[in-house]
Structures are given as structure tokens and as C-alpha cells.
Amino acid sequence: MSRTPTWLLACLTLVIGFALARVTGVRALGAVVLLAGVGWCLAREVRATPWWRLAVVVVVGAVCFVASHVLADRVGAWPSVLLCSAALGASTALLIGGRRRVAQPAGRPGWGRRATEWLLTYVGPAQIGDPRRPARAATADERAREEELRTTLVREVGPDGTTYLVERRD
Structure with a gap:
């Protein structure tokens, strides 16, 4: 199961939560499935994905949950859930990605560090003092x-x- 992409888990969380609530008639069971799915997806990605991307995916999931309820009156319950879960899966795939990110090798600094060191050759380190004052002789x-x-x-x-x-x- 560890090879299952997170975007697919996010999609299935909405679908299975709705199906369980629909079959049992207990909406709270659907909510439990949704919360468990959110927790599972977050636990899988917390080390490999920046926090802000995870936060955006959770917000998109909440918006899709609400949108599925709003759309249910117009297009039907199952089509709205399937449409919203597809939107959640697509946004999760875009934000988190389907591939695993590999950590930077320990011997090589990241691109940000290399860019900073390159810029330092031209602009030098930060200076203390008022840059508008004329320079004094050493x-x-x-x-x-x-x-x-x-x-x-x-x-x-x-x-x-x-x-x-x-x-x-x-």
C-alpha cells in the first residue's frame, strides 16, 4: 500500500466516506473516514512536502467537501462526489506530486546556497552603517x-x- 499515490488516497477518502455514510445512514461514520483519510495523507507526506502545500491541500479538500454538498442538488449525489473527488485528486497531484522527492546529497549544497554564494562574489557581505553617508578613508x-x-x-x-x-x- 505504500506505493499508492497520495492523490489517489485523497480521492478515495471522499468517495469511501460518502459511500459509508450513504449505506449506513450515519453521516458521522463518513466524517470519521474523512478525518482518517486526511490524517493518513498528512502522515505520509509530512516529511517530504512543505507545510504550506499540505495546508493548501487540506483547504482544497474542505472546499471540495462543501462543493460536493452544494452540487448534489443540481447534478445528483454520486456525480457531485465523483466530480469533487476528481478535483481534489488533481489538485493533490499538482501540489504534492505523484513521485517521491529525494533528499539533497549531504556533500553538495542546495541551489539556494549556491546562488547566495555566487551573489556574494559581486555584492559582498552585508555592510553595517548608513550607505548614504560618504565613505571615510581607512x-x-x-x-x-x-x-x-x-x-x-x-x-x-x-x-x-x-x-x-x-x-x-x-
Whole structure:
């Protein structure tokens, strides 16, 4: 059952919940099935999907649940449930996806980190102070400190892509 896509579980939750409520005449049983289905889908995806996507899918599920009740008067009970469960399945497939996402390898930083480091080569680190004030000339002490740091430290990149300053080995 672990290979069953989450979008299919979301579809079946609405259909089975309605069928159980219809057959038994107890609407609360249908609600139990709906809540169990929501919990099951969330438990399957909580580690692999961002929280906001899960929240959107839950809201879409609630909207589809309400829409199935509204449409039932116009098109009939079963067609409205099937239509709304198809809409829920499609939105779940779009937001969560049918494929499993693979975690980023530990040795390589993500694209956001690489983009930030690339931008830092052009814009540099954040500066403290008022950028509208004219720059002042560096003092002799500041120039001496800068020279000392440049001669005693060297920049190295670790295996995970993180940049470090270490003492020069001469």
C-alpha cells in the first residue's frame, strides 16, 4: 500500500466516506473516514512536502467537501462526489506530486546556497552603517589589520561547500 499515490488516497477518502455514510445512514461514520483519510495523507507526506502545500491541500479538500454538498442538488449525489473527488485528486497531484522527492546529497549544497554564494562574489557581505553617508578613508591601523589578515589567513572550501578562513600553512 505504500506505493499508492497520495492523490489517489485523497480521492478515495471522499468517495469511501460518502459511500459509508450513504449505506449506513450515519453521516458521522463518513466524517470519521474523512478525518482518517486526511490524517493518513498528512502522515505520509509530512516529511517530504512543505507545510504550506499540505495546508493548501487540506483547504482544497474542505472546499471540495462543501462543493460536493452544494452540487448534489443540481447534478445528483454520486456525480457531485465523483466530480469533487476528481478535483481534489488533481489538485493533490499538482501540489504534492505523484513521485517521491529525494533528499539533497549531504556533500553538495542546495541551489539556494549556491546562488547566495555566487551573489556574494559581486555584492559582498552585508555592510553595517548608513550607505548614504560618504565613505571615510581607512586608518593606518585598519590597513595594517587588513594586511595582517590577508597574509596570515587563507580561504578554503570544505567538502560540504562551506567556505572557511584558516591560518596559512607556509
